[in-house]
Amino acid sequence: MKNKAVFLDRDGTIILDREYLADPAGVEILKGAASGIRALRQAGFMVMVTSNQSGVARGFFTEQDIWRVHERMQELLAAEGAELDGIYYCPHYPEGKVREYVRTCYCRKPGPDMLFTAAQERNIDLFESWAIGDKATDIEFGFKQGLRTILVLTGYGIKTQSQGFNSSLKPDLIVPDMEAAASKIIAAGDSHPGKRG
Ligand SMILES: [Mg+2]
Ligand SMILES: [Zn+2]
Incomplete structure (x- = not known):
């Protein structure tokens, strides 16, 4: 049997979005994340x-900086008994400054590559999985590959909600934070609406 997963955005969803x-x-x-x-x-x-x-491609920080941030994030989460199964990030940006990272890639959300890579590496059924984030790109990212999607109102969530959604990219659910998102996902059980297969 394949695994089911929840794909979480980082900034504004798990940790405070401090911009780069x-x-x-x-x-x-963030409260409720752990x-x-x-x-x-x-x-x-x-x-x-x-x-x-994209701060890597923009020259604001390096991949080593990201790793250190992730180490700290995992340490703080672990202190509250919360573990992550994997962390994927896209360091690219088409208009960046650091040559080796300047590209139009398929891993920058809403591009699908982080989902495809994770699905392959961890034997995940994307149709049984969910994507959670605070921006429209997080919703589009999940929606396009058949995941159910949740907008959290932490980070940019309230702003995202106030800007409205183009109908096909509307999140399945809008909730205050990660804790509420988890409750909704668990309550939904295996009742996939089957809207995309
Ligand atoms: Mg975010
Ligand atoms: Zn990328």
Whole structure:
């Protein structure tokens, strides 16, 4: 049997969005994130992080900085009993400045590559999985590959909601935070609406 997973955005969904965070000291876990992650894993979901980190291509920080930030994030989550199953990020940006990272890629959300890579590496059924984030790109990212989607109202979520959605990219659910998202996912059980297959 294939695994089911929840793909979480990082900034504004798990940790405070500080805009191009390079310093691990700036990592602050949002309220409800650790308990939500814990609940999802207890319910049998893999919990993956999928994050656009164009600050690398823009020359604001390096991949090593990202790794240190992730180490700190995992340490703080672990202190609350929450573990992640994987972290994927895209360091690219088409109009960046750091030559080796300047490209139009398929991993920058809403591009699908982080989903495809994770699905392949961890034997995940994307149709049984969910994507959660605070921006329209997070919703589009999940929707396009057949995942169910949730907008959280942390980070840019309230702004995203106020800007409205183009009908096909409307999130399946809108909730206050990660803890509420986890409750909804668990309550939904295996009742996939089958709207895309
Ligand atoms: Mg975000
Ligand atoms: Zn990329």
